[in-house]
Amino acid sequence: MKILEHKKVEYEAARELNDDPYGRRCFTYAEDWANLMEASFDSGMPFEVIAKRTSREADYDGITGFMYGMAVSILSDVWVHGEQLRRWHNLDVQVGDEGERANASGGVINPALMTIGVPNKAD
Numbered sequence: 001m002k003i004l005e006h007k008k009v010e011y012e013a014a015r016e017l018n019d020d021p022y023g024r025r026c027f028t029y030a031e032d033w034a035n036l037m038e039a040s041f042d043s044g045m046p047f048e049v050i051a052k053r054t055s056r057e058a059d060y061d062g063i064t065g066f067m068y069g070m071a072v073s074i075l076s077d078v079w080v081h082g083e084q085l086r087r088w089h090n091l092d093v094q095v096g097d098e099g100e101r102a103n104a105s106g107g108v109i110n111p112a113l114m115t116i117g118v119p120n121k122a123d
Contacts, residue, residue, distance in 0.1 A: 001034040007078040014074075025063065030071035033058035034079050047081075048088055069110030076108055 003011055015027045036054035043050070055068070063071075076086035086108055090099035093111045102109050 001031050002038065002080040003078050004080055004082075011074075011078045022067070025061070026067050026070040027074065029058055029063050029067060030074045030079075033071060034075055034081075037081070037085075047084060048092070051085060051088055052092070065112035066110060069108065069112055073108045073110070 015024075018024055018027055033055055036057050037050050040050045040054060045053075059068075072085060072089045076082040076089075079085065087103050090102040090107075090109050093099065093109050094102075098109060101107075
């Protein structure tokens, strides 16, 4: 996984802090996914196709939606292709226009989060 040079120390520190099985899997999934994407970039397939396909390949043990969102967040912060992944992910998981808003603000939508409520008919 190609980590941005100025993020290497920060990444390693965060990885070491997350030594429990759940937290560590967020990092190992992110690493596995990034490595699979990097290995596929010369295939000629669009980034979106590579990202979606390899996200499933890297998930050999049934990660949670929160873990997936954390992996996107990790990669968007430290990986050389992280911004492209963040922007694709936000549009891929959006239901309304929250992906566009997250892309404009620099955020990452976590697909494990839900809003429960009745829409206002005046909206």
